[in-house]
Amino acid sequence: MELSRHFQIAINASTVGSRELQEWIDAGLETGRMIAWHNFYPKPETGLDQDYFMKQQRLFEALDIPVYGFIPGDNEKRGPLYRGLPTLEDHRDQNPYTSAIQLRNWGVQGVFIGDPGCSQELLRKLVDYDQENVMELVYEGSGEMEREYQLRPDPGRDVYRLLETRTHGDVPPANTVERPRGTITRDNDLYGRYKGEMQVVRNDLEKNPAVNVVGRVREEDLDLLELLEPGQKIRLIRGTDLRM
Secondary structure: OHHHHOOOEEEEOOOOOHHHHHHHHHOOOOHHHEEEEOOOOOOOOOOEOHHHHHHHHHHHHHOOOOEEEEEOOOOOOOOOOOOOOOOEHHHOOOOHHHHHHHHHHOOOOEEEEOOOOOOHHHHHHHHHHHHHOEEEEEEEEOHHHOOEEEEOOOOOOOEEEEOOOOOOOOOOOOOOOOEOOOEEEEEOHHHHHHOOOEEEEOOOEOOOOOEEEEEEEOHHHHHHHHHOOOOOEEEEEEEEOOOO
8 A cells, every 4th residue: 555655557347346445545545646557358259348437437537547458559550369359349349439438428538449450540549539529421412512610509309410510602402311310401491590500410300391411420430429419519520322
């Protein structure tokens, strides 16, 4: 316990329970000198369960102990199994960008890439999210939409509405088809004063003659939709043309 007066003490966030932690505190270990690091798990099927992870997170948050965790890289994996080094099993084959944002949203203060291989693109996106709170979504559609937007602070049940996208110009009805989750839409002239307003669809919706389908978030980015925060900035990045 003497060491904790001079150094931060790293404890295992994946294995330390409340009883053991309380024993250390009773013995004089100051919680303000602790940091909690999760394990990473090279072997498939052995990463942490999300419910258990959240239980541990609540334990350390209650004591103001910062938590750190791991996600796999998006390039070269570490041997001998080469299956990624996540803390959570659900993150092993998931888009690592999504995994990192999930951890941050759950209160993890430091997210580390366990594998040796990580693309510059992933690093750039993570830095942008961390420093500017901008989430990138790659979409199918025209390049005209490729820019930064801000979500309204009052998210709808079925759609995220993008601020300052309405127009006084004409928006004739076009491609008014069904709107599965991840569809990017633009209200047309039939919606009156709402014309031009863009949305990103959260839940599958039927077609609406007043709503044009102008793009779709790519499949691997769909899980990001439920991680969006009210009023958050998003950056739409064009991947391919919209496939009708």
